[in-house]
Amino acid sequence: MAETSAISEDFLRQLTAVGEVDILVGVPTFNNRDTIERVLSAVQVGLTKYFHRERCVLINPDGGSTDGTPDIFKNASVEDFGMLLTSNPLRTFHRVSAPYHGIPGKETALRTLFTAADLLRAKACAIFSPDSLSITPEWVDSLIRPVYREEYDFVAPVYQRQKFDGLLARGLISPVVASLYGRRVHEPVGSELGLSGRLACHFLESNVWEEDLTTFGLEIWMTTTAIVNQFRLGESFLGPKIHAAKQFGQDVAGTVRQVVGALFRCLDLHQDFWKRREGASEALPLFGFEYKVALEPLRIGKKGVLDTFRSQVEQLVPILESILTPQTLLHLRNVAQLADRDFHYPDELWVKTIYEFAAAHHRSVINRDHLLQALPPLYRGWVGSFILENQKTDAARMDQRIEALGQEFDRWKSYLTDRWEAGTGGER
Numbered sequence: 001m002a003e004t005s006a007i008s009e010d011f012l013r014q015l016t017a018v019g020e021v022d023i024l025v026g027v028p029t030f031n032n033r034d035t036i037e038r039v040l041s042a043v044q045v046g047l048t049k050y051f052h053r054e055r056c057v058l059i060n061p062d063g064g065s066t067d068g069t070p071d072i073f074k075n076a077s078v079e080d081f082g083m084l085l086t087s088n089p090l091r092t093f094h095r096v097s098a099p100y101h102g103i104p105g106k107e108t109a110l111r112t113l114f115t116a117a118d119l120l121r122a123k124a125c126a127i128f129s130p131d132s133l134s135i136t137p138e139w140v141d142s143l144i145r146p147v148y149r150e151e152y153d154f155v156a157p158v159y160q161r162q163k164f165d166g167l168l169a170r171g172l173i174s175p176v177v178a179s180l181y182g183r184r185v186h187e188p189v190g191s192e193l194g195l196s197g198r199l200a201c202h203f204l205e206s207n208v209w210e211e212d213l214t215t216f217g218l219e220i221w222m223t224t225t226a227i228v229n230q231f232r233l234g235e236s237f238l239g240p241k242i243h244a245a246k247q248f249g250q251d252v253a254g255t256v257r258q259v260v261g262a263l264f265r266c267l268d269l270h271q272d273f274w275k276r277r278e279g280a281s282e283a284l285p286l287f288g289f290e291y292k293v294a295l296e297p298l299r300i301g302k303k304g305v306l307d308t309f310r311s312q313v314e315q316l317v318p319i320l321e322s323i324l325t326p327q328t329l330l331h332l333r334n335v336a337q338l339a340d341r342d343f344h345y346p347d348e349l350w351v352k353t354i355y356e357f358a359a360a361h362h363r364s365v366i367n368r369d370h371l372l373q374a375l376p377p378l379y380r381g382w383v384g385s386f387i388l389e390n391q392k393t394d395a396a397r398m399d400q401r402i403e404a405l406g407q408e409f410d411r412w413k414s415y416l417t418d419r420w421e422a423g424t425g426g427e428r
Contacts, residue, residue, distance in 0.1 A: 007098070007115055008363055014096045015119050021094075022054035023047070024122040024197075028109030030063040033072055035327040039128055039135055040076040044138025047093065048316040052124055054148075057094040061109040068383040069096055069130075085351055106218045111209060124148040125200055129191035134242040142236040142288050143194030150287075153231035155194035156223065158186045158286065159241030160313060162295045163398070164390075165242075168256065172354060173220065175406040178281040179265065179413050181227045184406075185284060186235060189219040189259060191288035199231050208269075217262015222265045228273045240295060251377035261372045264361040271362075275417055281410065294393065306343060309381035310336045319374045323360040328352050335381065345385035347408040353378055355412060359419035 001015055029036055040058075047056050056323055060073040074097055098116070100108050110127070117125050124147040128135065147202050159166075168191055178184045203222060207417055267274065313320075315337040317340040320329050338344065361371055390398060 002119055007112060007120065008075065010099070010260050011096070011098045011112075012119075013118055015031055018057050018094045018096065018120060020055065020091075020121045021057045022123050022127045023051055023056045023148065024059060024113070024117050024120060025056070025126045025140070025144075025272050026059050026061065026109070026113040026116075026125065027068045027073075027130050028061045028063070028106060028127070029073070030139070031065045031067045031069060033065075033067045033069045033269060036069055036072050036129045037076060039132060040073060040138050042135045043128060043140055044076070044093075046137035049137055049149075050141040055092045057120065057269065058097045059098055059113060061098045061100055061112040063100060064111065065158060066282055070099060073097055082314070082366050082381075086299075090412060094109075095113040095345070103140065107209070107215050108301075110218060110297075113205070114200040114204040117197050118204055122197045122200070124199060126181060126301050127193045127195075130218075132191070132242070134240045135327075136239070139238050143192060146234050146236060146287050147194045147196050150234075151196075151232065152194075152234045152285075153196040153199040154223070154226040154233045155383065156187050156233070156235050156284070157183050157190040157192045157241075158235050158237045158288075158290070158291055160191070160239055160295065161241050163395075164387055167386065168259060168379070170258055170402050171350075171379075171382065171386065172379070173259065175402075175409040176354065177220075177224065177411040178237065178406055180226055180277070180416075181225050181270070181279045181285060182277050182279065183233060184281050185223055185233070187252075188223040189217075189221075192238065193219075193222070194236070196227075196231075199226060202229065202231075208261075208356070211265075211397045212264055213265045216258035220259065221266055224270055228270050234285045234287060237286060237290045239291070242295075252380070253373070256379050257369075257372040260375060261361075261368070264358050264372075266360055267358055281406075303340065305380045305384040306340060307376055308350075309384060312377035313381070315376050316377065319366065319370065323371060324353070324356050327358055332378070340388070343385055343388055345382045348412070350405075351408045351412045352383050352415065353382075354409075355416040359416060362420060363422075 027036070027039060027043065042057060047058070049154075060070070061072050062073070073095070096111055096116075101111060107265055113125065113127065118123075124141065124144050128139070143155050143157070148154045169187060173188050174185060177188045180402065203225070206225065243301045313333060317329070317333070320332070324332070328349065332353065335343070335345055357371065361368055365371070377389065390401060392395065393401065
């Protein structure tokens, strides 16, 4: 049974009034007034259309919004909702507002939702980002149906992304998870998710909630924990992933440090699993009909990315000497000397870079925060190289390119294992 001391008395009273449910949907928010109404509309229509016979609850954990987001949630309505209800009368449908105090973030929001799932004995849960511009009612069915009807425990999203969107996941997080954990998850840090009530309870009972890991890397921890504990995983194709426009470089350093730092921490937690795992990685069962629509490519200023890489590599040499082998560092410095027309960050070098960083992080060869701060400039170099090489590449060839990179991570897995307990960066 969930620990109830972490939730407010008002929230507990609301949950008591709801009683048991079949399906719980959570939409965590913090100052999302510009997008939340669209998300709530899609979720409510999706539940009405696809799960009108089930007992459903929609919960909004809010981190202290000051822009009126909670009021929009409480008053949310759907155009022609009455007509929908006439043709699909809901068995029961509840909306629960759950404001919480402290630092706004997914850690507290998802812990609140997992507690509610436990108390309400929910069979299936889904979590949706409050700022998605492309959500449709079908997303609700795509994430919940495999859990509720097919008894899957963890359903990750598969998005159609803009050409160079999501490179951190596609070029680093996903291939590392596939190589080490043995499951090919397209979006191991996806912002939408379906999961079973029993997996929500398993997450709730884990002892990592007081760590920084759950503050910045909850999605990768949930993905890898589900794999390690042999829960039943699948994926659902949702369609285009469109979010508010932003330039590459806006806090890319912070994102890389947080997400990759969380991945490295998971490698520590699960080292007994991945070090003994053998064999090729496996694809997850995919639900939904996969289709493509025309998307405007994400614009990234290549010159600025490469110039930042070149200048910072030399500045970081004293730190990189503690993290990387002399051979890898020499190769990296040689790449930094290449002109734009010849610039190429080889897959083998990228894989060795990441694996040597992971091993150095595990051994704490230097302060871990300082170590992670040295990685974003190198990530920029890889991104710049990837864009230069794939400017005219179509979607199918891009998929093949990413698959080849994943095979390189597979090929060098033993390299990470050997370095895991080795000496400092300068030793073999």
